[in-house]
Amino acid sequence: MTSLIWMALGTLVGSWLYPMLLPSLFCSLIGAAGLLLIGALRPHRLLPGALGLCYGLALPASLPQGPCLEGDWQLRGEVATAARGREAVVALRQGRRPDGTWEPMEGRIGVGFRDTPPAPGRELLLYGRAEGLDPTHLPGEVDPLLSARRSGVCSRLRAAEVITLGAPGPTFALEGAENKGLLRAMLDGNRSDFPDEVAQKMSRTGTSHLISISGMHIGLAAASCALVAWILTRPLTLLWHGGGLRWIIALASGLGALAYAALAGWPLPAVRAAWMTVVAALLLAGGYRPDPAALLSLACIGTVTTDPDAISSPSFQLSFGAMAGMILVSPRVTRWLPPDAPRWVVWPVQALATSIGATAGTLPASLYHFQAFPPLSVFANLWAVPLIGSLATPALLASQVLPGELGRFALALADGACTWGLWGLDFFDQKPWTMGISMEVALLLSVATLLRKRLLLWGVTGSLLLALRPVPVGVLEVNFWSIGQGDAALLRWPDGRTMLIDGGPPGRALLLELRRMGIRRLDTVLLSHPHPDHMGGLEVILEELPVGELRVPRPPREGEEAYAALFSGTTPVRVGLEEEEEGLQLLHPPPGFVGPRDPVNDESLVAKITFGARSFLFLGDVEAAGEAALLATSPALLQADVLKVPHHGSRTSSSQALLTAIHPQIAVISCGWQNRFRHPNPDVLARYRDVQVYRTDRDGSVRVRTDGTALWVDRLAPPSRW
Numbered sequence: 071m072t073s074l075i076w077m078a079l080g081t082l083v084g085s086w087l088y089p090m091l092l093p094s095l096f097c098s099l100i101g102a103a104g105l106l107l108i109g110a111l112r113p114h115r116l117l118p119g120a121l122g123l124c125y126g127l128a129l130p131a132s133l134p135q136g137p138c139l140e141g142d143w144q145l146r147g148e149v150a151t152a153a154r155g156r157e158a159v160v161a162l163r164q165g166r167r168p169d170g171t172w173e174p175m176e177g178r179i180g181v182g183f184r185d186t187p188p189a190p191g192r193e194l195l196l197y198g199r200a201e202g203l204d205p206t207h208l209p210g211e212v213d214p215l216l217s218a219r220r221s222g223v224c225s226r227l228r229a230a231e232v233i234t235l236g237a238p239g240p241t242f243a244l245e246g247a248e249n250k251g252l253l254r255a256m257l258d259g260n261r262s263d264f265p266d267e268v269a270q271k272m273s274r275t276g277t278s279h280l281i282s283i284s285g286m287h288i289g290l291a292a293a294s295c296a297l298v299a300w301i302l303t304r305p306l307t308l309l310w311h312g313g314g315l316r317w318i319i320a321l322a323s324g325l326g327a328l329a330y331a332a333l334a335g336w337p338l339p340a341v342r343a344a345w346m347t348v349v350a351a352l353l354l355a356g357g358y359r360p361d362p363a364a365l366l367s368l369a370c371i372g373t374v375t376t377d378p379d380a381i382s383s384p385s386f387q388l389s390f391g392a393m394a395g396m397i398l399v400s401p402r403v404t405r406w407l408p409p410d411a412p413r414w415v416v417w418p419v420q421a422l423a424t425s426i427g428a429t430a431g432t433l434p435a436s437l438y439h440f441q442a443f444p445p446l447s448v449f450a451n452l453w454a455v456p457l458i459g460s461l462a463t464p465a466l467l468a469s470q471v472l473p474g475e476l477g478r479f480a481l482a483l484a485d486g487a488c489t490w491g492l493w494g495l496d497f498f499d500q501k502p503w504t505m506g507i508s509m510e511v512a513l514l515l516s517v518a519t520l521l522r523k524r525l526l527l528w529g530v531t532g533s534l535l536l537a538l539r540p541v542p543v544g545v546l547e548v549n550f551w552s553i554g555q556g557d558a559a560l561l562r563w564p565d566g567r568t569m570l571i572d573g574g575p576p577g578r579a580l581l582l583e584l585r586r587m588g589i590r591r592l593d594t595v596l597l598s599h600p601h602p603d604h605m606g607g608l609e610v611i612l613e614e615l616p617v618g619e620l621r622v623p624r625p626p627r628e629g630e631e632a633y634a635a636l637f638s639g640t641t642p643v644r645v646g647l648e649e650e651e652e653g654l655q656l657l658h659p660p661p662g663f664v665g666p667r668d669p670v671n672d673e674s675l676v677a678k679i680t681f682g683a684r685s686f687l688f689l690g691d692v693e694a695a696g697e698a699a700l701l702a703t704s705p706a707l708l709q710a711d712v713l714k715v716p717h718h719g720s721r722t723s724s725s726q727a728l729l730t731a732i733h734p735q736i737a738v739i740s741c742g743w744q745n746r747f748r749h750p751n752p753d754v755l756a757r758y759r760d761v762q763v764y765r766t767d768r769d770g771s772v773r774v775r776t777d778g779t780a781l782w783v784d785r786l787a788p789p790s791r792w
Contacts (some may be wrong), residue, residue, distance in 0.1 A: 076368035077122035078599050084126020085378045089219035091127075093440065104167065122371075130378040133222030136177030139200035142168050148176055148193045151377045152337050152385070158187035159195065180226040188234050189335030195233040200225050204743040204787030206552045208579060210508060210586035212382055214785070220379035235354065242470060247481060249488040253466055255281045256458075258334045268492065275498045276429065276436075276447025277454045284339035284389060285346070288327045292347045293328025304589050320355035323349040338373065338380055339389035345369035346393075362397045366390065385575055387435035391516070395431020407431070425451040427638050439511035439670060441585040442502035450498035457491035505616070506588040546681040549786070550714065552766040553580060555742030555749075556603035559688065559714065561679060563653075569594040571677065571688050571714075575712070576606030579612060593618040594651075595641070598690030599674040600633035608636065617641045621648075623659055624677040632786045653680050657704050658696060665695040671717060672696035678710060682778015685709070687732060689716035689723075697728045708732050711781060712774055714759075715739040719750020719765075729757055736770055736783060739765045744788075 077478040093476060136662040147162040158181055180203070181187070181196060203226055205215050218224070244250045259282065261269070272278045299322035303315045327347040331340040338371055346365045360602035361600040370390060373380050375575025380386045403423035407416060425448045438442060444450070462484040469480035507515070540561050549560040552576035561569040570592050574580050584592075595617050598604055609632075612620070620643045626634035639644050647656045658676035675689025687710035694702070697716070700708060713734035717723040737758050741749040750765065764772045764783065771786040 073118040074364045074367040077118040077125075078120040078123020078370040080124075081129075081371050081374055082122075082381055083124040084123040085129055085220060085374050085381050086126075086178065088127050089216040093608050111286045125371075126374065128224065130220040133176045133378070136179050136222050136224045137162070137165075137175060137225070138202070138224045139179065140202065141200060143196075143198065143200045144168060145175070145179070145196045145227065146194070147170075147175075147179075147196075149190045151379070152190060152335070152341070152383075153183075153187040154383060154385075156183045156185065157181070158183065158190075159223060160227075161240040162197070168757055169299060177224075178222045180223045181229050182220075182226060182714065183232060184229065186262060188232075189332070190330070191336070193235040195235065196227060196229050197231040198227045198229040200227045201744055202226075203268065203767075206554070206743050206767060206770055207787060207789075208551060208553070208583045209787040210583050211579070211787075212509070215789075217379050220382070221377075223725060227569075234338070243477065244362075244481070246478075246486045249485055249492070252281065252488055252492075253462075253481075253484060256287075256463060256466055257470070259283045259337050259340075268460075271492065271495055271499055272438075273446055273464075274500065275450035275454070276444035276496045277450050277458070277495065278340075279388070279392065279428075279432075280454060280458045280785050282339050282389075283331070283334035285343040285393070287463060287467075288330055288340055288343035288347055290467055291325040292327040292331035292351065295466070296320075296323035296351070298322065314356040320351040323351040326475050327351075330436075332669075338377075338383055338385040341373050341376065341380075342366075342386075342389050342393070344368045345372040362393075366393050381415055384435060384439045387439075388432045391431040391433075391435050392428040393431065395429070396427040398427070399430045400427030401719065403427070421452060421455075422448070425449075425455070433727055434507075434512040434515040437505060437507040437515070438509060440502075441507060441582050442504050444498075444500070444502050446498040446500055448477075450495055453494045453498070454491045454706070457487045457494070462487035462491065472666045478792075487535070504585055504590075506586045522728070542775070545777045546679075546684075548679075548686055548712070548774045549737045550740060550764075550766060550774070551580065551583070552769075552771040552787075553607070553740070553788075554603075555718070555745045555747070556606070557598070557690075557714070557740045558604075558607065560587075561686075563681075567593050569596060569654075570611070571596045572604040572660055572690075573608035573611055575603050576605065576609070578607075578610050580607045581610050582617065584611070589615070591616045591618070594621060595619070596621045596675060596677055596688075597623070597636070598688065599623055599670050600630060601670060602689065604690070605633065605636075612636065612639055612641055619644055621656075621675065623673050637717075654678070655680070655707065657707055658692065658700050660699070660703060661701060665693065667722075668693055672699075674716075676700065678707060681776055683780060684711050684776040684778055686712045686714070686774075687734070688714045691720075691723070693717060693720070693722040697723065697725050701727060701731060705731050712736045712738070713761075715750070715754075717749075718745075718747070719754050720747070721751040721754055724757055725756045726757055729761075734761055736781065737761045737763045738774075739763065741765060741767050743767045774778060 100613055144166050146164040147160045149158050150161040151159040159178050160181050161178050162175040164172045166172045169422045175626045203215060203218050203224065207214055237423065242254065244253055247253055251265055252268060255261045255264045272281070296319050299319045303318055306315060324347065327344045331344040334340050349365055349368050350360040373386065378439065400423040403426055404420055407419055429448050433443065463486065465480045465484035469477045469484060472480055541566050544564050547563070551558040551560070551574065556574040557572040558574035558580055559571045561571070567590070568589060571680045577711045592615055595608065595612070597620065620636060622636070622640045622643060622645055625645055626637065655678040656675060657678060663673060671691040671693050672695045674692045676690060676692065676694060677688045679686040687708065708731040710732050711734060713732055713736070715724060715737050719739045739750050755763070766772065768789065769785050770788040773786055775782045
């Protein structure tokens with residue numbers, strides 16, 4: 071059984087390393103070095119680890135490279151991998167241009183859907199626009215091209231229309247249920263009707279796993295089918311005295327697990343649970359006692375076989391981490407029980423141990439992907455698991471197969487159990503603890519959590535050392551983030567002050583990056599103007615990070631509800647060109663200024679940051695009218711060494727007169743990869759021909775540092791190419 075564990079670990083390592091290595095002699099040399107290291111540590115584990123490493127490297131290498139498509143396409147294929155949000159990978163069969171004929175096509179393509187993608191195996195007709203893969207990412211995020219390479223994907227289709235071929239999906243009887251959205255998510259993982267407030271409550275209490283289709287659901291389906299098969303085969307025991315009937319029960323159990331996983335759309339936790347259930351049923355039928363660690367190892371190998379990039383998915387890491395925690399950590403709690411302890415003591419302790427083990431196993435992945443930890447998750451699960459997991463889930467499944475009043479009673483029981491479960495979570499609903507965890511720290515924390523003795527000490531010590539974050543010493547540090555089609559820049563002074571200028575498009579990506587950097591508080595947030603690509607990410611930042619003050623260009627107008635909401639929060643708001651701070655000058659807009667063409671852009675708050683003899687100028691999205699106003703009111707103040715190019719390099723900005731007044735040495739253009747506005751404009755780029763230009767769509771995030779005299783520029787996580 072130990073050999074299976076080492077083979078599974080080798081498979082994971084090989085699949086993870088494949089896109090980082092050249093599939094050639096270099097890859098072989100690295101593999102040989104790894105094998106020698108394993109052999110030196112534990113010679114008897116050399117062979118299974120070697121087989122797993124070679125197998126893991128071979129899995130993504132065996133996938134045919136997908137086509138590199140661009141422009142409008144019509145494609146036909148089937149969903150190959152489980153959905154990740156609204157993204158999935160489709161294995162192609164045919165394709166054509168809108169004005170062409172259908173041609174055979176092979177390989178895989180990434181597809182962005184407007185809604186939840188269909189389940190793996192469903193055949194689709196897709197209509198949309200294909201484009202290259204976006205290689206940009208924030209420094210703490212996983213490189214998207216590494217995941218694409220494991221999946222054999224070279225391009226992505228933005229699906230405008232999707233036609234699902236074959237029989238329609240199942241329908242469920244949930245009418246009259248108070249928690250209809252929650253029950254639907256528990257049945258097949260569809261969260262389209264799942265209330266946001268309930269989702270946030272379960273996330274804050276660490277109970278979101280109860281609505282994922284995982285071991286509990288698959289186990290109940292398998293057990294139900296096994297029970298039916300056992301009842302139906304009882305009469306056959308009068309005629310058949312051998313042990314062959316056990317195989318019929320095992321077959322029914324395995325088919326039940328696979329059928330329910332297919333019904334749920336093959337999410338990764340369900341794939342893991344289905345593998346473990348099928349293998350366990352076969353072993354039991356053969357008279358063997360299954361080892362949980364060996365089952366988990368086989369499930370790991372099987373899951374990565376079907377999807378080599380599954381290892382980078384949060385669902386995979388959380389699902390397998392939870393099982394590993396229950397196998398390795400939970401026994402360390404229950405071993406303290408005396409052998410003669412009564413059942414009323416054993417059962418609560420076992421429940422607590424299971425909750426502690428699952429929490430410990432999922433802790434590294436949770437901290438890395440969400441940068442937060444629910445402090446009362448262990449106790450919240452002690453309340454919610456018996457009600458929502460052990461009672462509501464089987465009642466819900468029974469309600470879909472029982473006839474008439476029996477089905478309605480089972481549905482009411484499941485609905486009531488969910489109501490009581492959610493009610494009890496209110497007592498454990500606390501703000502999660504936040505911390506900055508990098509991928510390296512998460513890996514070491516996994517070792518510290520799942521291993522023991524001296525390795526535990528080494529893992530914790532290493533995690534603490536890697537968790538230390540450098541702070542600027544004697545320099546001003548300005549980070550221009552590659553946040554897509556939007557603007558966001560973080561400034562850090564040597565005295566510890568922090569300022570965020572704009573928050574990028576909507577989402578939590580920037581908040582998570584700030585946490586990974588160890589940013590616990592922002593002294594100032596400056597919003598240049600209330601457009602979504604500058605303001606969208608500020609909503610969650612102002613909610614979840616302490617902010618000293620928010621500076622905005624003007625009061626909100628009628629119809630600007632999202633902008634007005636910033637004024638109703640707890641953060642103090644200062645409007646316009648109010649008092650200036652040390653090193654900060656606000657140059658625009660003057661009182662009463664209204665731009666003639668695009669008032670919102672031209673009214674952008676323009677900020678100049680000075681540190682020693684060096685200065686940085688942030689122009690927001692000012693256009694021609696705003697630039698003219700700046701040149702008329704404060705031309706002498708415009709000179710700066712580093713310029714954040716206005717309006718993403720649009721043709722309506724960056725006039726020659728403005729550039730002459732600023733005379734920058736370095737210019738940074740914040741724009742999205744292959745954005746639909748085609749920013750930056752070629753004519754505008756020509757005006758910057760004598761300036762050192764950095765673009766976030768090609769150079770990634772850019773960091774500029776100065777000690778007041780010299781300037782240093784670093785590219786953080788520059789985009790790779792494949």
